């Protein structure tokens with residue numbers, strides 16, 4: 104069996120779709136390809152799962168951008184802050200167009216990418232009201248340690264980051280140790296931050312993505328006929344999971360709205376400010392995290408109508 | 409012969425002691441520093457991973473001291489029974505069986521640690537101060553090797569006349 | 576066949592008294608080898624401990640506890656407790672229970688309470704005339720208290736994994752937590768020493784104030800920690816650093832009970848040899864837990880048991896027993912991550928309220944740490960007080976019985992947890 108580590112807990116929309124995909128693959132390949140899926144971080148966080156893949160205990164994982172970037176830094180060009188702003192449709196289109204390019208690099212780095220997902224726009228939630236991008240500087244913001252994009256964002260915008268373990272964040276938001284945090288809407292709901300914060304900044308920071316990858320050697324063990332079946336089913340579920348996610352995110356946003364959380368709107372001039380920060384970050388990250396080639400491809404895709 | 413072994417054992421104990429003192433005082437100072445820094449809206453990002461690795465190092469050093477003191481936690485039912493009967497030679501034999509099997513397991517664990525380190529070195533990524541994770545996971549085989557050395561010294565000392573097994 | 580021989584060999588080594596961390600890692604190494612997984616998985620699990628959320632609290636709280644135990648703090652606090660509560664039978668023991676519960680609520684992990692506070696409470700209770708058996712049992716059981724009170728990290732993690740409202744869980748845990756405390760308090764009163772001679776059982780304000788003047792810096796600590804956390808000055812995790820620094824300054828520079836150069840290195844080494852011993856076990860337990868996860872053992876047990884469970888009550892009974900065993904084998908954070916997703920759908924089918932389930936789960940797990948033969952609290956207690964494990968077994972039996980009674984009440988009277996939400 105191909106052992107796959109997933110962070111999404113059982114019972115979530117994600118997990119249900121993945122389960123269905125695994126069953127369908129098993130049936131369609133007459134039991135030749137069996138995915139054994141470990142949900143809810145039972146094999147550890149994404150970093151642990153990647154380590155387990157490298158030592159050979161697991162053969163695949165469903166990762167978010169941060170971990171994918173350790174396999175193939177180019178994918179992270181999609182996640183540079185303030186690239187797509189509110190435009191989710193364009194972001195998804197660009198992601199789909201970029202995927203073949205990303206897949207080559209995955210291949211070189213010994214991974215087969217079976218499906219690429221959009222996780223959604225990432226938003227700031229805050230305890231204090233902020234007027235514009237620059238006033239976010241005054242808040243103590245929870246950060247997830249070890250992500251070069253986050254580090255660059257904080258450096259470029261001069262933000263105060265407080266690194267905490269995930270379970271610590273909720274209590275810290277209510278006591279004021281941190282005054283802001285960031286996540287996609289489904290994450291905000293899953294971590295229950297919506298019960299502790301007063302504002303959500305309706306100005307997406309970044310577009311977050313994920314992918315289902317398995318090792319090349321696990322892939323090579325599958326017969327060509329079965330490979331095609333697996334690829335097709337994974338592609339089908341990629342669409343299903345993406346639309347499921349989009350719906351979950353919309354529902355989460357609606358739930359946030361229905362609570363007493365105020366949506367903070369920035370004026371249009373902030374988009375310009377954001378573009379300035381984006382340019383700074385791109386300068387810092389190109390050649391370090393992702394290649395100039397990946398950036399060029401992205402800009403070309405974005406220029407298309 | 410035993411005086412040499414004893415000397416080695418004392419050196420190991422001293423090294424572990426001083427490293428532990430440095431470890432714990434650094435944990436205390438740097439954790440406090442990061443709280444204070446935040447009051448002034450500063451964020452020292454390396455403190456958290458640094459302190460975590462200090463605790464990790466301290467785990468093995470503490471284990472080395474516990475080995476010397478013979479205070480590792482175990483289900484000591486047979487040993488206590490034998491002791492209560494006053495069967496000293498049986499007690500010593502049991503201690504030695506324990507130490508030999510512990511050394512064997514530690515060797516196996518060290519192999520596991522070396523394998524893991526080798527893979528991690530290949531994909532090393534910076535954790536803090538420019539130190540790659542490949543170097544940080546070396547704490548595991550090195551720490552285990554330190555434990556093994558201590559077990560071995562205690563084992564040798566168990567042959568000294570009139571000395572009871574330390575475990 | 577070879578598997579059975581290996582298992583028997585490991586059990587044999589275990590009862591000989593081989594260190595538990597050696598036994599657990601041997602079990603993990605052997606198990607992974609049999610199932611064809613690279614043994615470096617064990618080392619990788621070791622490394623995971625360096626990212627555990629409460630890791631830093633363990634050495635720092637332990638160091639703080641040792642500093643207090645090695646100073647004259649037990650005398651000062653005993654005096655304060657005697658003058659304040661000497662009139663109340665079992666009063667001192669009840670205060671000790673409350674302090675332990677408070678502490679566990681912050682640390683979450685069993686064992687930290689025992690190693691950090693045990694050394695302090697042991698001399699206080701012994702000098703007040705409690706029997707050693709009671710004292711050891713109480714301290715060992717103390718690791719199980721307080722887990723249901725906010726801001727308990729296991730509750731937060733449970734809420735996140737199970738997608739249950741964490742604030743509701745905190746509310747729901749209060750009464751069951753108090754039930755456990757009340758049951759143990761009765762036992763404290765029953766076991767309280769009969770004071771005779773010049774020792775007075777009356778409350779004398781003047782004496783109490785004098786004792787308070789002596790011990791106020793130490794007595795203030797819990798208040799300072801609460802203010803620190805709820806005032807947004809420190810996180811729950813950082814409270815450990817704050818506590819250790821506070822006690823360090825108080826004992827070394829204000830009371831001057833301990834000398835910076837003569838005593839502190841010794842206290843550090845003593846406390847860290849304990850911490851090292853315990854964290855090594857935790858590392859190795861993670862290795863073995865990972866084998867269970869990898870082979871989907873909890874899943875298989877649950878799938879098997881599903882066939883035999885027909886109603887809510889047989890499910891709850893099975894759950895109680897299953898979690899007592901899990902509590903013996905896994906650390907609480909792994910147990911939540913691995914087991915909670917398995918039980919939620921079944922509990923749903925049987926109509927167990929998700930909030931009630933959370934409370935049952937956590938109460939059970941904590942009691943599991945006290946269950947012979949391999950409950951980790953028993954080992955830690957044996958380590959901390961240098962007593963044979965069998966002594967700890969005997970000492971903890973009455974507490975185990977009481978806690979199970981409390982657990983039965985909590986399990987079969989759901990309204991204790993749920994009356995807030997009706």
Ligand code: NA
Pocket residue numbers: 678679682683684685686687688689717718719
């Ligand atoms: Na505890």
Ligand code: NA
Pocket residue numbers: 684685686905906907944
């Ligand atoms: Na525990």
